Amino acid sequence: MDSFSSPSSGSSSQFNSDVFKDQLKNQLAQAYAEEFLETLRAKCFDKCVTKPGSSLSGSESSCISRCMDRYVEATGIISRALFSGPPQ
């Protein structure tokens, strides 16, 4: 399926199924990304910035970086446990 073919009709008021599908997928992807980012902010602030100072320290920054990697990894672990892990 070629999602990037241009609309077959020249009229912009014509409903185009491919354009609609692309737009829906894009908007969903954006919504998922925003929700994920918000979760990352909440979790990593909680774990890494325990006593906010006048700036982010080096250790706070590296903690945040590790936190993001771990959270992405955790998402993968959960996803596999739910959908493709061995039967428990």
Next chain:
Amino acid sequence: MDPSAINSPELLQFINQEKERAMINEMVAKLTTVCWDKCITSTPGSKFSSSEQSCLSNCARRYLDMSALIMKRFQNMQ
């Protein structure tokens, strides 16, 4: 505009697939935040310990077990 284009079975199926994907995404996202809180108790390291990994994995599966249990008991309450 041709209204029948919106009701095509192909489009409806596409929308249903995206709905299902959204539900799955929501479930994974919610479980990840719950299990993260339960299992990752210290400052995040450069990798998970094996106990953190199994905790996360167990957490997701036990949540499903619990969900099935709740459904069963709830039906008995009716």
